[in-house]
Amino acid sequence: MSDASITGPEFAGKGYENEAQFGDYFALLKPRVMTLVVFTAAVGLLAAPVAVHPFVAFCAILFIAVGGGASGALNMWWDADIDAVMTRTKRRPIPAGKVTRDEALGFGLALSGFSVVFLGLASNWFAAGLLAFTIFFYVVIYTMWLKRWTPQNIVIGGAAGAFPPMIGWAVATGGISVDSVLMFCLTFMWTPPHFWALALFMRKDYDHAGVPMLTVTHGRRVTRNHILVYTLLLAALAIAMAFTSAGGPVYLSVALVLNALFVKGAYDIWRRDEEICEVDNFRAERKFFKLSLLYLFAHFGAILIEAVLSGFGLGGWA
Incomplete structure (x- = not known):
């Protein structure tokens, strides 16, 4: 998937002449979806029977949020072609010509690695592994495979959005x-x-x-x-x-x-x-x-x- 693959009338006039702004990269993180990720992960962490130091808890939720945002950026990278023809998504950064596919890919991969490594360092590696699996599931299993292949896409793929409270719980307990x-x-x-x-x-x-x-x-x-x-x-x-x-x-x-x-x-x-x-x-x-x-x-x-x-x-x- 590269910028060369972005062709057709839906991308006419979108030469990415303007340098991307902070808000464009932030939009790649799907902030509304990230709100749900942060909230459910925080509930999972706070509902766990093991107390977590407030600073560790803050860092953990931050890195989980970054991981969720990374998934959103990689989803937009892969789905840029269909985003361009859907009314609900055509104003997203890539089809709108604000960010290139390559930029979104690099941004998503960098944030994915950062979030998993630092969550492991801040809490435990079981929680970090669960976050890594969540990113993989959303990007590869759902976005790249299920979404365009089966009408059960949202049923199976919904698991990706259901993992955050488990990750929060794992931060506190080291398990499930x-x-x-x-x-x-x-x-x-x-x-x-x-x-x-x-x-x-x-x-x-x-x-x-x-x-x-x-x-x-x-x-x-x-x-x-x-x-x-x-x-x-x-x-x-x-x-x-x-x-x-x-x-x-x-x-x-x-x-x-x-x-x-x-x-x-x-x-x-x-x-x-x-x-x-x-x-x-x-x-x-x-x-x-x-x-x-x-x-x-x-x-x-x-x-x-x-x-x-x-x-x-x-x-x-x-």
């Missing part, structure tokens, strides 16, 4: 546990309905880019069925987590309310037909997608509250 695996599963099961809802009202983007999302390969009706099934499984998992050591009454209250709303939203999507969707511009699907953004933050926020309360001997079911 049932609690960290359940936090992984919570994010893993949330990812498909979250992205399939987006795909329902952005299907034309994926059609034009040739990405085999479920909406493209099997249609919106099948996608709606999948959203409902995954949401029901997710709700059961999310509520069950309340009765682990990471959960408690605060988490249970949040989980009951949010999952009731989430299941209701999935049902509303499932029962709709395409004529109604075209008339109201996919109102229910957009509403469900917005709720899904709150969903994960609220669940991990509740886990964080339980961890803080436990520090004062108030958390959990004790």
